Amino acid sequence: QVQLVESGGGLVQAGGSLRLSCVASESIFSMGWYRQAPGKQRELVATITSGGNTNYAFSVKGRFTISRDNAKNTVYLQMNSLKPEDTAVYYCRGTSFSRNFWGQGTQITVSS
Secondary structure (H helix, E strand, C coil): CCCEEEECCEEEECCCCEEEEEEECCCCCEEEEEEECCCCCCEEEEEEECCCCEEECHHHCCCEEEEEEHHHCEEEEEECCCCHHHCEEEEEEEEECCEEEECCCEEEEEEC
16 A cells, blocks of 8 residues: 655745645655645646656646656645635645555645
């Protein structure tokens, strides 16, 4: 069972920045970030493969940057120009051999 541990959440004012980190217990092909706001479904934020191919939700393109350090089994999400609508619980997800693993989630709150 792959373990994923997130860190870096918190409270920030609109226009501010935060960086999330997620450490996996082993190497994983694809890692990414998803988020879930109250009353809404969980949605994709960004993903990155071990080869560096990235995918972003339209709502975060140009503001968020996903990256990873394969040697550390760690994925990062740099979030800039944060908006109140970015408020959600952010989850790290790892996908390996068609199996998905999830972190426990970290709260991001953006105040206006």
